Amino acid sequence: MALSTYLTKRFLESILIIFAILLINFIIINSAPGDPARFMGGEVALSSPQYVQAIRERWGLDKPVYERFFIYVYNLLRGDLGYSYRYLQPVSTLILERLPTTLLLTITSTILAFLIGTFLGLKAVQRVGSKGDAFLTTLMFVFWSIPAFWLGIILIMIFGVQLKWFPISGLINVREMKTGIWYYLDILYHSVLPITTLTLITMPVYYKLTRDTAIQQLTEDYVTTFRAVGLDESRLFRRHVFRNAILPPITIFGLQLGYAIAGAALVETVFGWPGMGRLLLDSIYTRDYPVIMGIYLIISISVVLSNLIVDLVYMLLDPRIRVR
Amino acid sequence: MKRLLLQFKQLLRDKYGLTGTIIFTFMVAIALLAPYLPIPDPNDMSAKAFLPPSPKHPLGTDHLGRDLLSRVIWGARTSLAVGIIAAGISALVGIMLGALAGYFGGVVDDVISRIIEIFLMMPTFFLVLFIVAVFGSNMAYIMIVIGLTTWPTTARITRAQVLSVREMTFVEAARAVGAGSRRILFKHVLPNAIHPAIANMVLLIGQAIMIEAALSYLGLGDPNFPSWGRIIYEGQPYILTAWWIPLFPGIALVLTVLSVNFIGDAFLRVMTPRFKTL
Numbered sequence: 005m006a007l008s009t010y011l012t013k014r015f016l017e018s019i020l021i022i023f024a025i026l027l028i029n030f031i032i033i034n035s036a037p038g039d040p041a042r043f044m045g046g047e048v049a050l051s052s053p054q055y056v057q058a059i060r061e062r063w064g065l066d067k068p069v070y071e072r073f074f075i076y077v078y079n080l081l082r083g084d085l086g087y088s089y090r091y092l093q094p095v096s097t098l099i100l101e102r103l104p105t106t107l108l109l110t111i112t113s114t115i116l117a118f119l120i121g122t123f124l125g126l127k128a129v130q131r132v133g134s135k136g137d138a139f140l141t142t143l144m145f146v147f148w149s150i151p152a153f154w155l156g157i158i159l160i161m162i163f164g165v166q167l168k169w170f171p172i173s174g175l176i177n178v179r180e181m182k183t184g185i186w187y188y189l190d191i192l193y194h195s196v197l198p199i200t201t202l203t204l205i206t207m208p209v210y211y212k213l214t215r216d217t218a219i220q221q222l223t224e225d226y227v228t229t230f231r232a233v234g235l236d237e238s239r240l241f242r243r244h245v246f247r248n249a250i251l252p253p254i255t256i257f258g259l260q261l262g263y264a265i266a267g268a269a270l271v272e273t274v275f276g277w278p279g280m281g282r283l284l285l286d287s288i289y290t291r292d293y294p295v296i297m298g299i300y301l302i303i304s305i306s307v308v309l310s311n312l313i314v315d316l317v318y319m320l321l322d323p324r325i326r327v328r
Numbered sequence: 329m330k331r332l333l334l335q336f337k338q339l340l341r342d343k344y345g346l347t348g349t350i351i352f353t354f355m356v357a358i359a360l361l362a363p364y365l366p367i368p369d370p371n372d373m374s375a376k377a378f379l380p381p382s383p384k385h386p387l388g389t390d391h392l393g394r395d396l397l398s399r400v401i402w403g404a405r406t407s408l409a410v411g412i413i414a415a416g417i418s419a420l421v422g423i424m425l426g427a428l429a430g431y432f433g434g435v436v437d438d439v440i441s442r443i444i445e446i447f448l449m450m451p452t453f454f455l456v457l458f459i460v461a462v463f464g465s466n467m468a469y470i471m472i473v474i475g476l477t478t479w480p481t482t483a484r485i486t487r488a489q490v491l492s493v494r495e496m497t498f499v500e501a502a503r504a505v506g507a508g509s510r511r512i513l514f515k516h517v518l519p520n521a522i523h524p525a526i527a528n529m530v531l532l533i534g535q536a537i538m539i540e541a542a543l544s545y546l547g548l549g550d551p552n553f554p555s556w557g558r559i560i561y562e563g564q565p566y567i568l569t570a571w572w573i574p575l576f577p578g579i580a581l582v583l584t585v586l587s588v589n590f591i592g593d594a595f596l597r598v599m600t601p602r603f604k605t606l
Binding site: 017020021024025028032033036145146148149150151152153154157158160161165259263265266269270273274284285288289291293296297299300303304307308311 | 344442445446448449450451452453454455457458459461462463534538541542545546547548557560564567568571574575578581582585586589590593
């Protein structure tokens, strides 16, 4: 398959997936019990018939279902994610406001987890079966099994409450507001524990995948040949085993980003971090459905897009795919 | 079945497999025996609130004076039930769809594979959150929703296995003697292709337990059942003083998920002997 055909295919596939996500989103909202207009209007709708009427017109709720779906998609394409009555702001504005704080957590932790996890996986496989390898592997199993919110609480208890090294909550220290560069450093200082939590829980997947792939590589014929000929062991690892072992972790990078965002919602709750996850949960508690739908949509689409990007990067890295 | 038993024996010879099986059996035993153990009622509030761990209350008491050990033990019932039932639903859907896609190929495969891809990319936890937010939190919903959102990995694994088993000689022989496709699929192909999916189901139990715990921690779990996530959620406001409230249910949670992950991973290793040589 030529490169351009492959690209077109992946691109069309991504659009299909996004369309399917829209459809599912639409079905869930429409199969919810009760009048969808009241549903989308939240508590305000109960007291204001005019408002319910306005929603009905805007989203075409008096029209047949399939027509409604197209109105929904049309509204989304214009960037209209709906309006939150609780915040008196368009949903898109609300989300854009919170996006940077969430990205600070997710992107930093995903990159750190990828680097550390892959590095440790490669280190472990060089001494497969040793005490160090067994210790690392067990440790990673433990981090793999820890819920994000609980790890957050434990880190707060140790490093916040007992040792008092790091602040336990919030984005900045509101008691003494800082300006200029110190303002941003204060944010970074507050982000240490949340980022550590997220990094620790997303790291094991990279570690395990790297280690498993590398172990599998070691059973390949070329390794046996390499060793039989008596060539340098470190060169074998550096040039062959490692190269093959870091490809799978790259492919899951996109999916992991989605996982990190899910973890971020929980971690933001634990640390009182004003991000998108926190906004989502607040909206769930107050039944602010336009916000819930909007955030869910944005998250799904970003996962699809990051997967697409990762695929492209992968293609550049792995010559076997490039040729095909 | 015989092969599965054999693999289970091999599993117990694996260090991780054995540790996992012991912890998991212990947790299941505690969950099943909860009503018969000499512990106070999990909702009994006669003790003082915020008592630290002591001989009378080995894990302390919570903000309402309820015995934490008893609540952790009863919580095991909820977590394990959700984990096992949700993973069962998930495995059933995944194995069926994966088998159909792999066995029939063609259009069936194309359609199912696309559905798998779509579900694989949807952030499961948010979908569950979204649905629970819209329809309300009730234990049955939670189990079904977790089951219906986590099946794609199983489907993918089963599909790949069925694809390879389908081409084997004994399947061709069955076809040659005129066996129908339903018989071939269920009698010959699936029994030989299902093992990795079962290992994956074990891992799914852990995933389901984590999702339920996270929902409960956010206050979106079913309030009628004591669960580990819920105890942590209720204990969160007091972590500055009553460290034992979030600590112990969390340890139970980690141990259970860890045991399941040990078992699932060892299972996979036993079934792919290539890894065993190292």
